[in-house]
């Protein structure tokens with residue numbers, strides 16, 4: 001039940017710190033170290049390439065998950081949109097492992113791929129919020145998100161839960177292989193949970209950003225580089241899904257190859273700057289769009305901020321920034337939709353689980 005909350009979406013956004021703590025607990029052994037089913041870890045280690053298959057927000061989580069897995073385990077990862085993979089299968093490696101990411105575990109596009117790869121004799125792991133769901137039953141292994149029921153059509157807590165479980169999977173696999181992980185993931189996820197709380201306590205700030213940038217506009221752009229680009233894609237999906245503002249996420253460096261032509265006087269451009277190694281280049285992109293009349297809203301990470309930034313996120317491990325940088329995206333979208341009198345929890349034309357191909 002949504003209790004005192006006006007919408008499930010807002011409740012589910014607020015639940016994120018708790019969900020992260022629940023995930024940490026659920027994947028800890030008696031001594032507090034992270035652990036997972038040893039068959040899953042062995043299957044990960046045996047794979048010469050991992051194929052992540054997912055749709056929508058879960059696909060965006062997969063893009064970030066690729067970074068976690070590749071950085072920590074050194075196993076190459078490809079991320080594919082389920083509905084494309086079925087008829088456009090890439091050449092597969094010799095020992096592929098398929099990871100299906102699905103909040104509901106019922107997405108037909110993903111299931112169709114699962115059936116195909118099982119027929120081909122490959123192993124599959126499903127990361128889902130719903131135990132006993134179709135994708136969970138039909139895969140060899142399941143990892144649960146422990147996020148509790150997600151009712152709002154716009155996925156929020158499932159996304160951050162997917163990222164946390166992917167990070168744990170990467171860390172446990174890396175340790176199994178013998179790669180050194182130079183941070184304590186339990187501790188870092190704890191810092192993430194606290195940072196999430198701080199952000200959820202700052203709702204007025206995101207409401208005012210939504211009002212300032214998104215009340216009259218017909219479109220909005222989200223830009224970033226690397227993992228910030230992937231969070232921008234998720235921010236754009238959230239905004240278009242519930243507020244019906246046409247929103248797109250772009251890689252900062254790609255703007256000059258076409259997209260910048262769309263910038264007009266006052267176009268809102270939400271820029272994410274959480275990564276030190278691309279901090280200067282994304283800020284260069286902000287200058288380029290501002291010079292063409294855009295209204296930039298820079299959201300940066302503590303330690304990387306400048307005076308021009310609209311919001312500074314609390315500092316977390318640089319690999320884990322998507323878990324917190326997505327929260328402003330969720331809240332800004334929520335308040336923009338509210339302001340436009342949209343049905344936040346049940347946006348038009350959409351269903352919570354998409355069980356048709």
Ligand code: M6R
Nearest residue numbers: 056057058102103104107154155
């Ligand atoms: O249940 P799934 O994670 O498989 O769902 C995939 C997409 O349909 C879902 O993430 C959709 O994009 C959300 N409505 C986004 O908020």
